[in-house]
Amino acid sequence: MAESGTTPPAPQQPVAPGGAVAPQQRGGEVGAPAPAPYESLIPQSTGLRALLAPVGGFGVTLSNMFRKTVTEQYPRETVPTKPRYHGRHQLNRYADGLEKCIGCELCAWACPADAIYVEGADNTPEAQFSPGERYGRVYQINYLRCIFCGLCIEACPTRALTMTNEYELAGPTRAGMIYEKQDLLGPLRDGMVAGPHPMAEGTTATQYYRGEVGAATAEQVEWVREHRPDDSTLPEGAGLAAANVPGPTAARMAEHVAGAHRQGGAR
Numbered sequence: 001m002a003e004s005g006t007t008p009p010a011p012q013q014p015v016a017p018g019g020a021v022a023p024q025q026r027g028g029e030v031g032a033p034a035p036a037p038y039e040s041l042i043p044q045s046t047g048l049r050a051l052l053a054p055v056g057g058f059g060v061t062l063s064n065m066f067r068k069t070v071t072e073q074y075p076r077e078t079v080p081t082k083p084r085y086h087g088r089h090q091l092n093r094y095a096d097g098l099e100k101c102i103g104c105e106l107c108a109w110a111c112p113a114d115a116i117y118v119e120g121a122d123n124t125p126e127a128q129f130s131p132g133e134r135y136g137r138v139y140q141i142n143y144l145r146c147i148f149c150g151l152c153i154e155a156c157p158t159r160a161l162t163m164t165n166e167y168e169l170a171g172p173t174r175a176g177m178i179y180e181k182q183d184l185l186g187p188l189r190d191g192m193v194a195g196p197h198p199m200a201e202g203t204t205a206t207q208y209y210r211g212e213v214g215a216a217t218a219e220q221v222e223w224v225r226e227h228r229p230d231d232s233t234l235p236e237g238a239g240l241a242a243a244n245v246p247g248p249t250a251a252r253m254a255e256h257v258a259g260a261h262r263q264g265g266a267r
C-alpha cells in the first residue's frame with residue numbers, strides 16, 4: 001500500500017530497437033507486427049526522363065488528334081441504322097391496297113409491355129378493309145411503353161405488322177406518343193387503291209396471304225369510283241402524294257423531330 005501523500009511510479013514503456021516505443025501488451029494479448037516500410041514498385045525516373053515525364057501524358061492526346069474521328073455528329077448527321085434495326089412499326093397492305101391486319105390481337109397478347117391495343121371488327125360488303133371476315137378497326141401502339149423487342153411482329157400471322165428503321169420518336173405529350181392506325185398504316189403505292197373496297201374478283205383470303213393477288217383490278221377501281229368519286233388514289237385522282245398524308249400523331253411527332261434537328265444545328 002502506497003504511503004499517503006506519495007504518487008505510485010508510472011509503469012515503464014518497453015522501447016523497441018531503434019528508439020520507437022512498442023505498443024504496450026496487456027495480459028493475454030498478441031501484439032500486431034510492425035508494418036514494413038513502403039517501397040514503390042514503379043521504377044522512379046531519373047535525369048531527362050524525370051524532366052519530361054509530365055509532358056509525356058500529352059502523348060496519348062497528340063497521337064489521337066490525327067486518328068479518324070469515330071464520333072457520330074447526331075443530330076447534325078444522321079447515320080443509317082443496320083437493316084434489321086427495330087424501329088417504329090408499320091401496318092402493311094396487300095398489292096391492291098387492302099389492309100393485311102385482321103384484328104386478331106395476337107400482337108397485343110404477345111407484347112410484354114402491354115403497349116398494343118387492338119379492336120377487331122367485321123368486314124361488310126359495303127366496307128371491306130382487309131381480305132376475309134375481320135379487320136383491325138382500332139389499332140394503337142403506345143411508344144412510351146414499347147421496348148422495341150419485336151415479339152409483336154413475330155406473333156402476327158399475316159405479316160401485317162413489321163418494324164421500320166425509324167428511331168426518331170418524340171412527342172409533345174403522353175397522348176402524343178400513342179400512334180393510331182392512321183399513323184401506322186403503310187403508304188399506298190402504285191397499283192393500290194385505298195380501302196375499303198371489295199377483294200379482287202374470284203380470290204380468297206388464302207390467295208391474298210400467299211401473295212397471289214396483284215394490283216387493284218378494274219372492278220375494284222370502278223367500285224371505289226362509284227362509292228368515293230373524289231378518292232385521290234383513283235387514276236384520275238389527286239395522286240398518291242395527296243393520299244399518303246401522315247396521321248395527326250405522326251405529323252406532330254415529325255414536327256417535334258424536325259425542331260430537335262434545328263436545335264441540334266442540323267442542316
Ligand code: SF4
Binds near residue numbers: 101102155
Ligand atoms: S397486326 Fe397482326 S397480330 Fe396484330 S392484330 Fe393485326 S393481324 Fe393480328
